[in-house]
Amino acid sequence: MPPTGLLIPADAPFSAAQESWLAGFIAGVAAAGRRAPAAGDAPTATVDVLFGTQTGNAEFLAGEVVAGARAHGLGGTATALDAVTPERLAAMSHVLVLASTYGEGEMPDNAGLFWESLQADTAPRLDGVRYAVLGLGDRGYDDFCQAAKLIDTRLEQLGATRLHDRVDCDVDFEEPAAAWTTAVLDRLTAETGGTAATATPSPAPAPAPRTRSPWNKRTPYPSRLLVNTLLSSPDSAKEIRHYEFDLGDSGITYEAGDALAVVPLNDDALVGALLDHLGAGGDEETARLLRAEREIRTPSKELIADLVERAPSSELAAVVAHGDRSDLDSWLWGRDVLDLLRDAGPAAPDLAELLPLLRPLQARQYSISSSPLAHPDRIHLTVASVRYDTGRRTYAGVTSSYLADRVGEEAPVGIYLQPNASFGVPADDDTPMVMIGPGTGIAPFRGFLHERAARGAPGRNWLFFGDRHRATDFVYEDELAGLRESGVLTRLDLAFSRDQAEKVYVQTRMREQARELYAWLEDGAHVYVCGDASRMAKDVEAALLGVIAGQRGRGNADAAEYLADLRRAKRYVRDVY
Numbered sequence: 001m002p003p004t005g006l007l008i009p010a011d012a013p014f015s016a017a018q019e020s021w022l023a024g025f026i027a028g029v030a031a032a033g034r035r036a037p038a039a040g041d042a043p044t045a046t047v048d049v050l051f052g053t054q055t056g057n058a059e060f061l062a063g064e065v066v067a068g069a070r071a072h073g074l075g076g077t078a079t080a081l082d083a084v085t086p087e088r089l090a091a092m093s094h095v096l097v098l099a100s101t102y103g104e105g106e107m108p109d110n111a112g113l114f115w116e117s118l119q120a121d122t123a124p125r126l127d128g129v130r131y132a133v134l135g136l137g138d139r140g141y142d143d144f145c146q147a148a149k150l151i152d153t154r155l156e157q158l159g160a161t162r163l164h165d166r167v168d169c170d171v172d173f174e175e176p177a178a179a180w181t182t183a184v185l186d187r188l189t190a191e192t193g194g195t196a197a198t199a200t201p202s203p204a205p206a207p208a209p210r211t212r213s214p215w216n217k218r219t220p221y222p223s224r225l226l227v228n229t230l231l232s233s234p235d236s237a238k239e240i241r242h243y244e245f246d247l248g249d250s251g252i253t254y255e256a257g258d259a260l261a262v263v264p265l266n267d268d269a270l271v272g273a274l275l276d277h278l279g280a281g282g283d284e285e286t287a288r289l290l291r292a293e294r295e296i297r298t299p300s301k302e303l304i305a306d307l308v309e310r311a312p313s314s315e316l317a318a319v320v321a322h323g324d325r326s327d328l329d330s331w332l333w334g335r336d337v338l339d340l341l342r343d344a345g346p347a348a349p350d351l352a353e354l355l356p357l358l359r360p361l362q363a364r365q366y367s368i369s370s371s372p373l374a375h376p377d378r379i380h381l382t383v384a385s386v387r388y389d390t391g392r393r394t395y396a397g398v399t400s401s402y403l404a405d406r407v408g409e410e411a412p413v414g415i416y417l418q419p420n421a422s423f424g425v426p427a428d429d430d431t432p433m434v435m436i437g438p439g440t441g442i443a444p445f446r447g448f449l450h451e452r453a454a455r456g457a458p459g460r461n462w463l464f465f466g467d468r469h470r471a472t473d474f475v476y477e478d479e480l481a482g483l484r485e486s487g488v489l490t491r492l493d494l495a496f497s498r499d500q501a502e503k504v505y506v507q508t509r510m511r512e513q514a515r516e517l518y519a520w521l522e523d524g525a526h527v528y529v530c531g532d533a534s535r536m537a538k539d540v541e542a543a544l545l546g547v548i549a550g551q552r553g554r555g556n557a558d559a560a561e562y563l564a565d566l567r568r569a570k571r572y573v574r575d576v577y
Helices: 016-031 057-071 086-090 109-119 146-157 174-192 268-278 284-292 301-310 315-322 325-332 337-347 351-357 398-406 439-455 477-485 506-512 514-522 536-552 556-568
Strands: 046-052 075-080 094-100 130-136 167-169 221-230 240-246 259-263 364-367 378-384 387-389 394-396 412-418 433-436 461-467 491-496 526-531 572-576
Touching: 046 057, 046 109, 057 075, 057 094, 057 130, 057 174, 086 109, 094 146, 094 174, 109 146, 109 556, 130 146, 130 174, 167 174, 221 398, 240 398, 259 378, 259 398, 268 284, 268 337, 284 351, 301 315, 301 337, 301 351, 315 325, 315 337, 364 378, 364 439, 378 398, 378 439, 394 398, 433 439, 433 514, 439 461, 439 477, 439 526, 461 506, 491 506, 506 514, 506 536, 514 536, 526 536, 536 556, 536 572, 556 572
Parallel strands: 046 075, 046 094, 094 130, 130 167, 433 461, 433 526, 461 491, 526 572
Antiparallel strands: 221 240, 221 412, 240 378, 259 364, 259 412, 387 394
């Protein structure tokens, strides 16, 4: 899920990771002796900070870069990339781009329109623009920071001048982002005549300190798992569970639409098998390390490269040499670190050589399926347990099996909040909502509906939900029925794909209700999509474009622009993974 810091409203919580970065940034500014410009001082230059974000990290950092620019005596504004046309970009003088990458090297949702227009043959020259790019991503993916790399290259192609080298940040982005910010603002200050490093106290009073949560990926809150309930039928091909985490005295506050990061522990059985294979079965410290700190389920790129070098005649080496990433992904599917070591035979690394090739064990993020108005002391998750058998062994997802099988009633579970400022219930309670979330994609929409019920919001709510079979996979059926009876859920369209000869999906129901769906859009409805990014979200978008084109009767280009307007207005948003 959101497989996974934000610029957020003043009344919303900062995550501790964000606060750690912010504290470091402020300390760096203070150490340099810079001052905020006095009242009446005109900024010497304006810095346009443009961000492309999926979960909010880039947006949060953009806001802090703007604050830093102003502390340097520079004017600064933060703007989503999709709100900037190429013509507007060409009129800017100093541009800082902060872009995240999601999925397989894709642009974040609020940067897709910008990228399309920047690639066009009609894009203007940018000879007067000086720029720098910061990328946010996950080095575990092949297309690490691909969105930032593409934007950086295209700006240069259009004639813009790079004022600082691009920096690509891994999941621990705080320190490299702070270093990039400091270096870029120092250079801008020197070039534009911004405030020099003169220790002059600011005439403005210091702002009152915020209440800050200490819980983050380095220090997760030790919560208790209060509820672990099977939602799907035991006869289902899926195992979908409902979890409730105790917030206790954590001080964690959340919003409907946020995500929760869960810090897992690896399966002791897999750890033991790996240690036995390496001949280190009695090494308790290494067992602890592999259980709590190293990723042993998904092989790292570094391990793959090392094994190819050690065993150039192996099956893995042959697949890699072919150069087709989809072939490599297919070969790797279902295989873990133990499989690769066994396949490599005597050429495999020993324990000391292996440990540096394993990535740190990362928290997994899940969309929250509750509302703080209905459940202020708990956070609910709706999670599908990953389990499968490839013929070699039986496998299980790291975090989903940890929650389902290995967390006792009193055992602490490390959690921390991942806010999502771009995915939430409309501020106007009268605004209609259309929610499209098959399978576990229903999670945030359960929270949305509970939020609207608690607010007494009069706005209409329409949910498209589906899965394989109604009899075994209709999760939260009784709750949804109650929400319909109470009038909170205005419409519920269901699509159970395997209950009839011809498969029916949520996009099928959207097309069937095209006239009504378009009427809701014309009435100002916000459209939300949650779930699988690789197929479902793309199919849903194609269906939505078809609905718009069919109802407007003005062709595909007009429908695409209509949907683009919804994106710009933040009326079409997605939480996909």
